[in-house]
């Protein structure tokens with residue numbers, strides 16, 4: 001956790017000068033200086049020092065935007081601009097975002113707050129901001145052309161409304177949406193209840209993050225915006241594992257996690273070791289009668305899901321999207337399955353010519369993590385992450401909920417790996433191994449097949465092309 005007070009004061013002067021031309025109804029000097037964040041770290045919760053108190057959220061690999069109180073109005077300043085986002089250590093992407101990062105900062109307010117948001121456009125094209133899920137005057141809804149003219153390049157627009165209902169919301173452009181969201185423009189918005197709410201429990205830890213996805217060729221920096229399905233980077237808050245911070249909690253904490261999905265597909269989000277309740281959606285808190293315990297909840301496109309659980313089991317608990325291709329990082333999509341082919345030297349040779357060439361391992365994919373295959377500059381290994389017992393062979397939408405009895409209240413520092421009590425780790429059986437009993441009959445079925453093949457066929461979708469050990473020099477005697 002870093003201190004949040006590292007923002008560029010210099011950026012403020014430039015933005016203020018640009019904005020002054022466009023903002024006339026608001027006193028020119030009154031434009032709040034934009035706060036810029038340059039780091040992708042999870043910042044400490046921003047405890048409110050003005051307005052109604054609340055228990056602030058923690059944005060995974062993100063931060064909360066400070067505000068200024070002006071005659072009872074909470075004023076925020078968002079700057080839409082190109083940013084460089086570190087998606088995981090050693091891998092940077094050129095994205096668009098807000099205030100130095102993608103996603104933009106989380107905005108936190110209290111039910112009933114009057115909010116004024118200045119939006120300065122430093123992108124190369126026009127933009128707007130839609131406040132996804134909010135009750136607000138129609139002209140503040142941010143759909144370019146429908147509710148407002150687009151915010152031209154270099155101009156600042158003002159949005160103003162009352163945060164009428166408590167809940168979890170998102171913000172994103174509603175102008176050249178495909179491009180701007182594919183480039184990473186999005187952020188979270190939390191409206192805390194103004195008083196005790198029968199359907200909103202108080203929690204000890206409250207995490208938020210957005211599910212987003214990019215298509216960035218290995219070695220490249222900029223997402224391909226035309227991609228609709230074949231994304232190769234499935235991210236949480238524009239970070240991919242092992243770049244996603246752990247969610248650190250204290251044993252017996254009541255934990256809330258809010259996730260919004262701004263990708264092009266659904267994500268079944270799965271927590272190990274605990275059961276949770278879905279306590280809220282974009283529509284607000286769920287009625288108690290609709291809640292049942294789950295360990296996986298699907299978050300559809302454009303949806304938000306808020307889950308809550310009692311963290312009463314110590315350990316390092318995996319927390320991830322259950323689509324197994326979403327816990328992988330950049331891989332080429334036009335790759336054949338070559339299970340059964342020892343191709344390791346070939347891959348090394350080919351990557352000299354075609355930097356992003358990758359193939360599946362011949363015994364499955366786990367080999368990929370040990371091969372030390374040369375990667376092009378600026379990409380994330382497909383599966384990695386060194387755990388206490390070896391590689392976890394993950395990427396993408398994967399993190400760990402770390403539950404510790406010694407974690408102090410309000411401390412989010414990574415406590416390191418869980419120290420398992422003696423006898424509580426799966427271990428190798430070293431005794432005798434009797435022959436497993438096998439079921440003698442072949443092919444149990446509900447109905448008899450009508451047509452059977454003439455003879456037994458061994459199906460090989462793709463035959464290994466190199467013939468035996470002598471067929472390809474360099475292939476024999478290879479080991480890793």
Ligand SMILES: [Cu+2]
Nearest residue numbers: 267321323326
């Ligand atoms: Cu997923």
